[in-house]
Amino acid sequence: MSSAAQSPPATVSGASYAAAAVTMAHYKAADSKREQFRRYLEKSGVLDTLTKVLVALYEEPEKPNSALDFLKHHLGAATPENPEIELLRLELAEMKEKYEAILEENKKLKTKLAQYEPPQEEKRAE
Numbered sequence: 005m006s007s008a009a010q011s012p013p014a015t016v017s018g019a020s021y022a023a024a025a026v027t028m029a030h031y032k033a034a035d036s037k038r039e040q041f042r043r044y045l046e047k048s049g050v051l052d053t054l055t056k057v058l059v060a061l062y063e064e065p066e067k068p069n070s071a072l073d074f075l076k077h078h079l080g081a082a083t084p085e086n087p088e089i090e091l092l093r094l095e096l097a098e099m100k101e102k103y104e105a106i107l108e109e110n111k112k113l114k115t116k117l118a119q120y121e122p123p124q125e126e127k128r129a130e
Contacts, residue, residue, distance in 0.1 A: 053079070 045051050057078045061071060068074045 042051075057075055060078060061067075061074050064074070
């Protein structure tokens with residue numbers, strides 16, 4: 005009679021074991037996906053960048069009103085990229101090149117002019 009009394013708990017524990025095994029398999033699959041995703045974030049530099057920005061926020065002497073705005077600003081996502089901004093950047097680069105060319109031309113012209121002008125001492129004597 006004692007063996008019959010032990011059978012139902014064995015069946016129940018067997019069912020519990022099967023349910024636990026299915027649950028464990030589910031968690032292992034989820035953990036595996038999480039681990040793959042974590043490695044992906046680590047490999048792409050996301051974890052490092054987020055860590056640096058969060059450390060900067062932590063070390064900020066006066067905490068900003070909006071931590072999210074702080075993160076967006078330091079991650080470079082404060083404003084969406086506007087096509088007009090890109091055009092302005094290109095124009096700025098062109099203007100810088102022109103400016104440098106004009107400075108160089110100015111320098112050459114000053115050197116050329118100095119050849120034709122008398123030195124400053126001769127001007128005063130006249």
